[in-house]
Amino acid sequence: MKKLASILKHSYLHLALRLFLGVTFLVSAISKLPMQIRFIDAVKEYHMLPDSLAYAYGAVLPWLELLIGVFLILGVLLRINALATLLIAATFMVANIGAIVQGKENCGTCFGEAFPLATPAALALDCVVIAAALVLLIYGYREQKFSVDEFFIRRAERLKSQLESESEASADEGSNPDVLQPEVESKSPIDKGDDQEPRPQ
Numbered sequence: 001m002k003k004l005a006s007i008l009k010h011s012y013l014h015l016a017l018r019l020f021l022g023v024t025f026l027v028s029a030i031s032k033l034p035m036q037i038r039f040i041d042a043v044k045e046y047h048m049l050p051d052s053l054a055y056a057y058g059a060v061l062p063w064l065e066l067l068i069g070v071f072l073i074l075g076v077l078l079r080i081n082a083l084a085t086l087l088i089a090a091t092f093m094v095a096n097i098g099a100i101v102q103g104k105e106n107c108g109t110c111f112g113e114a115f116p117l118a119t120p121a122a123l124a125l126d127c128v129v130i131a132a133a134l135v136l137l138i139y140g141y142r143e144q145k146f147s148v149d150e151f152f153i154r155r156a157e158r159l160k161s162q163l164e165s166e167s168e169a170s171a172d173e174g175s176n177p178d179v180l181q182p183e184v185e186s187k188s189p190i191d192k193g194d195d196q197e198p199r200p201q
Contacts, residue, residue, distance in 0.1 A: 008135055015145045017132040018072045021085055024129065025069030031111045032062040042109040046095055057091075064088070075147025082136035089133060093126040 007013060032039050040058030044051055065088070071081045096107060099119045107122040117125070144150045 009139050011145045017136055021132055022069045022073035025065040028111055029062045029065035039109050046098055075144050075149050078149055079137055079140040082133045082140055086133040089126050089129040096123040
């Protein structure tokens with residue numbers, strides 16, 4: 001179990017999962033956008049949502065897939081996008097299970113008409129996507145390779161370290177001043193009198 005946990009925490013595995021999910025969502029979005037009206041009609045044919053919600057789902061989903069795909073590849077807000085991926089894949093799974101129950105052999109709307117996919121294969125892909133999204137959601141807080149999030153985290157840490165170093169240096173200078181104030185020699189009135197020249201008689 002410890003070995004499996006160490007593998008699941010590995011940053012290069014996260015990179016591979018990010019690329020897999022990102023490319024999958026990008027292909028799905030790009031294939032749906034040219035046939036968006038037909039995709040909306042296909043969503044309505046599942047009879048799982050009211051027509052108004054089915055229309056909104058079909059209209060928004062391709063653009064949402066496109067945005068999430070780009071964010072996953074770049075590593076932007078990783079855990080939030082992993083959660084969104086998980087929820088979207090769950091809706092795909094419910095739709096594909098319903099399609100199998102209804103006797104539909106092919107998922108013509110999964111990747112558009114350019115990439116026809118059998119319904120059981122689409123369901124299997126949904127399971128893989130959910131598993132990958134779960135890994136990123138659970139372990140995505142760790143260091144990520146080639147990630148925008150990691151770039152800004154490291155930048156913030158360097159800035160914080162620099163500010164702390166400057167603050168400590170200022171505190172040391174205040175407690176141990178390097179420059180001593182010059183001592184002013186004070187003279188008594190008698191000494192001042194000695195310095196005066198004698199008046200002529």
